[in-house]
Amino acid sequence: MLGGSKPKGISLHIGLNRVDPVHYAGWKGELVACENDARDMETIASAQGFATQCLLTKAATCSAVLDAIEKGAKELVEDDFFLLTYSGLGGQINDVNNDEPDGLDETWALHDRELVDDELYAMWSRFRPGVRIFVLSDSCRSGTMTKAMFLNPVSFLPHLERRVRASTGPSLRPKFLPPDVQSKIYKERATLYNDIRRKTPPRAKVNLECSVILISACQDNQVAMDGTKNGLFTETLLKVWDNGSFIGGYHHFRNEIAGFLPPTQSPKYAIAGHRERAFEHQRPFSITVPRVAAAA
Secondary structure, rough: OEEEEOOEEEEEEEEEOOOOOOOOOOOOOOOOOHHHHHHHHHHHHHHHHOOEEEEEHHOOOOOHHHHHHHHHHHHOOOEEEEEEEEOOOOOEOHHHHHHHOOOEEEEEOOOEEEEEHHHHHHOOOOOOOOOOOEEEEOOOOOOOOOOOOOOOOOHHHHHHHHHHHHHHHOOOOOEOOOOHHHHHHHHHHHHHHHHHHOOOHHHHHHHOOOEEEEEEEEOOOOOOEOOOOOOOOHHHHHHHHHHHHHOOOOHHHHHHHHHHHHOOOEEEEEEEOOOOOOHOOOOOOOOOOOOOOOOO
């Protein structure tokens, strides 16, 4: 950081309890706890010194989200920190640029349309070298920044839901776009999504010079669950964070969260861009610059 100035932190928190049925083939995608998830993550970020922004349901449009990320990319420089949290539905659409081994692009279901993983990945290339980015995704199909494969949930979803509810409670619901709804959306909006992805460079051609850590709510063949106050993943994260008393690095943070979740929902840890071990070993949400890697 030039001139010995302190690093800056900017955070964006997204939570959607429903989507616009006009775009989603008449489906509202109603959830309960996602707005609370976003507010609670904003509370953590604010306590850590981030300049925060929260986009809830109707305000969480694709343009608003991308504009907020773009603003962060313009403002942040080496050693600064961008925190992005999302709680909502996860989806998939057919891959058109052949960078997904399963032929599907993962998406976040924002209010007015789905945000394709390639769009988000390309946004990271706008950040300057040395910027640290941490992404938390409390959603299904949340391999948003990796070329990860999600198995079609149609055959195993009822069994999976029974297992989750047996170990956690009956008030949970899966946070994903049902395949039949997703199929209708793509049929109605194929031109829109195909144009978006044709205009977005494939990940193999995107150069990332920032450091990105992702912790998502589940593996690509699992289903994240919504709850009554918080999503199951966010509820557990808050328990582990324990009002800031957690000590350890990001991978340890993921492991501690996983230890309290049922085997049907195991958080994913992934890296994109320039891997910074000191960043990974640092206490989560710390804006201060990591200088020496400590044991996580």
